Amino acid sequence: MAEGKNDVKIGVYVCHCGSNIAGTVDVEELTAFAQELGSVAVARNYKFMCSEPGQALIKQDIEELGLNRVVVAACSPRMHEPTFRRVCEQGGLNPYQLHICNIREQCSWVHKDGATEKAKALVSAAVSRAYYLEPLESREVPVAPAVLVVGGGIAGIQAALKVADAGRKVYLVEREPSIGGHMTQIDKTFPTLDCSACILTPRMAAVKAHPNIELMTYSEVVGVQGYVGNFRATIRRKPRYVDESLCTGCGICQEKCPWKAESEFDCGLGQRKAIYTPFPQAVPNVPVIDPEHCVYFLRDGKCGACLKFCERGAIDFNQTEKMVDVEVGAIIVATGYDLMDPSEIGRLGYSRFPNVITSLEFERLCNATGPTGGHIVVNGQEPKSVAIIHCVGSRDRKYHEYCSRVCCMYALKFAHLIKEKIEGASVYQFYIDMRCYGKGFEEFYQREAGEGVTFIRGKPSQVTDFAMSEEEQGKLVVVCENTLVGRTLRVPVDMVILCPAMEARADARDVARLFNLTQSADGFLQERHAKLEPVATANDGMFVVGCAQGPKDIPDTVAQALAGAAETLALIDRGSVELQAATATVDETLCQGCGRCEEICVFHAPTLSSDGRLIPVSSINEALCKGCGVCAVACPTGAISIRHFTRQQILAELEALSGVPV
């Protein structure tokens, strides 16, 4: 430190916080105690330190007494540290020469006896730490004025459009051949029953048309470097074998292609060609060739029908995958969800009986663009009775503890659609609790009850084709306790619809690793704060929206998407970001260049560089450093220390704490 011992002038400010602190801690005694501590120039107490007059008091002392350290003994630093840092700054003192001593949350509120003694200990510790505080400069770096949106479902689409409308460049990356996501597979949307495609496809078109959006479908982000404001993402563009710039989407190639495969879009209920667009309104309306099924690839050179018939010559079998790098200031992760595979739950007979289907499969059956043209048929006939089983894998410790939040509502929607399409069909809802919490949801529930849907409260134990009576012959029987009566029921039906849990993407872990995000216990990507930071993540500049963060319906997804857009805009429109000041520093004279820091840092902040030196030394990229201190502890020579949390500072605090008896 430049200044000698006596140059350190510490001011201690004890807050009464009304009676919150003063009620338990003897503030006068505490102040007197502080006054006697070394290097303390002044110690005062006041009713509310955070109030205007309280702040003025501190400013005044800094100016008049030339304080160069300030200790505020009050509430938690998580509460008012920013406030008092500002105060110091206004008083002409470096904001980092402030130390907050938490004598409310961690003292006066949790102790009766010994509160004052503890407060003393905490204050003396704060003072000795403050002694070693050093001024820090927080630096600013410019922000790349573009946003990367990962995932082209409804969340990604909405976020991209909003950012683009604000005049910012957007890169929208989608893994599949077309954007649209799960929502494109859905028939109607609850509770308004408007057609999913009708509300979605215009948005998809808008994305394609938007001058500020660069759309990359059939592509995946494979690498991310950099830090908030300055990310560089590497995107792998899989070969389409069709030239996007030439193709007009006339569809002749699909028409002529003789080779078929199961349609992923129709959940395997229908077929598609080897060259295909997943669905008619696909965006971009450019097909892809699936080498798994294209005979040109399988038996080299045979066929090539598409090649022959494409007038534009857009077919290009020699395409190879391309890597593209983009520079963005912020990233929105909207990678969506997977539907749980209910065959895991053997007793429900999913993969065993063809007329036991999942909710998504039913959406396709119901959908006019679906494999049956919107006619609900299984085993070649219209079911006259349908059982809908809720909470399949949701609210179940053996699979997923959480509630998937949408099933109750779409189950009601299904009931409506079935009754609408099949004259006199009976529908049974097997539920545990009906959760219709959203706007217009409860009304929809009532309406369905009115339509003569049967509600059976109970979790079915089995779906079997084992008939125990005449009426059960040739039917599926759902076995379940009617818990409201307390008797076991056997309900024979023609079709069973399972409502499987929405679960985190199978590759959620890889995505988390790729973008340096955390996952919550349920596997979904984790937001920074459940309430106040719903779309921000632990990684500055990265945001997670939609079902990637947890199960939710379309309205909630869109709301999050727009929140994500707002967050990214707020970030890049600022033009620059302030970097965390309490970062790691390397004492080059001590560094032995072992590289331990480089290995251990998950943010890749430290790097070994030996320009001209015999042994390389570590240097910290402060833009990347989060100041977690993992490297400092790992450093075998103690060359690395964390600003504002130096060993000296913490040990000083520790020593002082031990000084005052319990």
Added chain:
Amino acid sequence: MNGFEPKIVAFTCNWCSYAAADLAGTSRIHYPSNVRIIRVMCSGMIDPIYVLRAFEAGFDGVLLAGCHIGDCHYISGNMRAEERTAKLRRLLHTLGLEDERLKLEWISAAEGGGFAETIKEYVGQLKQLGPSPLRKEATA
């Protein structure tokens, strides 16, 4: 033990455990005043030196608290802390200190009650254990 009051220092990470201690406060959940909290940014920041020095300085117990595994604000700092604590324990053992004297707990920001419980429990444990051998030396 005739009225022995153990001295405990707790190193808590800023994001979870320190917040938990604050929550205990805002929810007015009382716990023994034997504990002194030092705030660090991450449990991965806690240098073994601190722990050793704490015992040297006569603390009877040291509590290291961080976010639950998977919740670390810095992705994996708490895992580092876990590894180090294991190593540290062996060292303390050779110094003749009981394992219980060094405690590692994951306490999330939501677990105010949990924090208080941990402290109560720990104080009880240490009372059973009696003063740290090193403390006797320190005071002697």
Added chain:
Amino acid sequence: MKYAYYPGCSASGTSKEAEESLQATMRYLGVELTELEDWNCCGAAMATGVSYLLSVALPARNLALAERAESDLVTGCSRCYLNLIRAVHYTQHNASVREKVNTLLAETGVQYSGKARLRHLLDVIVNDVGLDVVAERVTRPLDGLRIVPYYGCCQGMWTYAQFDSVEDPHCFDQLLATLGAQVVDYPLKTACCGGTLSMSKRSVGAKLIGDLLAAAGDADCIVTACPLCMFNLNSFQKEAGGTRGTHFNIPVLFLTQIMGLAFGLPEKALGLQRNAVPVDSLYRKIAVGAAVSSGEASASGPR
């Protein structure tokens, strides 16, 4: 392959045939079973009705014995298996139970630390011996026999053994298919036979058994993986028929009995003469089947 073997009470009594056939077939397959020395009753379904601790400690003692003998413990009785695996699981996951149980075991001079691994006979046959080997040893394929594989409810705890799907197990079906039998898809394959209700609460027990037998339809026989189930399904066909105004007369065999038949072991060695419901009908069928198929059976033999 060497294992400590736990016969259990019903296998050594009411279901002797299970025990006899088990010994014979295992010998034939080269599986070495040494009877667990000084084993005791696992408490069946009764212990829980009297004492929670005994319901864990009784089976635990046998595990402790196996632990002392330093070998894996195999049992052919699903009910015993359930109690044993339950003891493994409970002592593993609950310190207070482990402690109490060990204080009880101390009375008998043993302790259980959870080392001994527990195996179900079916597990051993399917995974250790292997179906390929079983196939090789078949000399009298059960061609044309329509067999119901009855796993029994004690599957429920197999989840801790982790060797087959609990909700919809298949290893037994595969085994029977390997023997050349035509396996009937049995909807109640894991439904409970009622255990001792057949004795303690006849009205209920008989109904459960009745449902099981009825579900077997016109199959040639039922094969169980548990001597207790076997005893129930065999011994109460009259009462069971009574509950639904029909008469049942379907042979019920233990899995090693049917295996023994396919291996061409002598009927006596398999205790087939002891089965409550005579099994002669099966002999005829197999004899016929064998005559027809023996030719290609050897030709298409794995060797």
Added chain:
Amino acid sequence: MGAQPNTLERAWTPRTLEHTPSSTDLVGNDFSLCYQCGLCTGSCRTAYAMKYTPRQVMNLLQLGRTDEAVASGSGLLCTACYSCTFRCPRGVAVTDLMAAIQRLSLAQRHADPHIRRFYQAFMRTVERHGRFHEVEFLVRYYAPNPLRLREQVSVGLTLLRKGKITLKPPKMQSQKAIAAMFRKAAQIEGRP
């Protein structure tokens, strides 16, 4: 935290559930987590014969009305097949709780004397020999009214004819030790 005792603690008071594991002795969760979905009942083959289905029993426990559950005798029909426990979405140890109810019913006079004697006869036999012994069991079971032995005659005779049951009891070395184990358990669980 733990301000007033939760339903569990109330239900486990010695008066209501003696000779039963304390909540901490159960592997799996206690009934307070049950959300009454009925999967246990749906999976239960004997529920049809019970006054209260397994789910209802869980509910009675939650309400602290254990005695009512005990009196219903539902526990006596549990075959301990563990399907409910295995499937329970909340991880409740349903089977063990049914067993607890069963123990209480059996400990009471008004329990179905037939079933009651059945359990006691079985366990007594095991206590004496360390293993099960059919003949001694049947004797103990039917001692009070030998006429009912008729029920088992057909079965018994087949067993004898087929040489499956013998009159001489099984022999094992540690019989005494097993008996001691029984006594210890009774002592720990505070049973007469």
